[in-house]
Amino acid sequence: MKPDNYFRQAAFLTSAARLSQCPPDEGYEVAFAGRSNAGKSSAINVICDHRGLAKTSKTPGRTQLLNFFELDEQRRLVDLPGYGYAKVSVSIKKDWQGNLATYLDKRQCLRGLILMMDCRHPLKDFDLQMLDWSAHIGLPVHVLLTKADKLKKGPASASLQKVKSALKERDGEFSVQLFSSLKKTGIAEAHQKLNQWLEGG
Template sequence: MSRLSASPSTRLNYPTARFLTSAPTLAGCPADAGAEVAFAGRSNAGKSSAINALTRQKALARTSKTPGRTQLINFFALGEDTQHRLVDLPGYGYAKVPEQVKLEWQRHLADYLRRRASLRGLVLVMDVRHPLTEFDQTLLGWADDQDMPVHVLLTKADKLKSGAAKAALQQVRARLREWEDLVTIQLFSALKKQGIEEVHRRLDDWLLAEIPAD
């Protein structure tokens, strides 16, 4: 399926985001219609904080002192319109859970990314100090297989000085050059509210784009 980039005359109102439902597997997800963007990342990369910052809400996506505890696919509708959704995918790789549970998370995650027709793009959240983990590269491989566009958020940019953060951005960009037709990258800080408008523009582009029939 080809994807058309759009320049919508209207923009989505992200602070209207509300919890829709949670699902343990693809079978329990909402109707596969409309458009959604999924957020993925290692459990301690700041994914929930990023979603909360982007929607200007304090607890839309649950943050936990025990990274990886949430094992569900969580859906958020933008306002009353359930046709535009943000999706918080289970984080893993850090949680102290049995290996079999981690493998099960990975299977359901791959199933969702490969089979969800309404998925328009993937926001991959990485800690700017520890980017491109094995998990990140696995997700990039899945996205590449599906020709799925990815926007990388290098989170916690406030933890580095400006020069060091920009250097990290350039290093990640260089390492992802082979995927430059699918992947875009930016610095982000939920604490300092850095990069929010840039993400909103990317989400608008995906969620409001017209998708032609095959």
């Protein structure tokens, strides 16, 4: 199967509350992370050209599990719990964070992390924590500056340059692009990065 066709074949595989419940640690995985209102589920659906794949909700923070989507027998995408707006107890949030950190640190087949940031409000505390943690464990990160349609071309470009500059000053393997689920822009660039990781590059 040609790489670009992986995504249209995406199908829900399983959900996991902890590492022990994840599928076998083999093949290639790319995980998607972001604050609860960064448009993570919408981006996954657009990238896979599958509207109902990842559940979207008008109530941010609904994704409390690691949700696995199978592209083929060797390749998966993983929707990680969103953070920032979830109306849950502190103990539950700590539990999520613990499971998330364990997954990122221990999952051998994880090839990269797609980190969503709202292009109007990038580099929030959670974003910076994810960048620091990824650098610490040697995990490459590709940033999607989502909701680019909410800004005119000039401000969107300025946001991209701001994040590019910030990433250059940090340790780690980082890249960044503009993305809009609504306008379906930036999909080819996202596919290119995903294909690189999913092919073992």
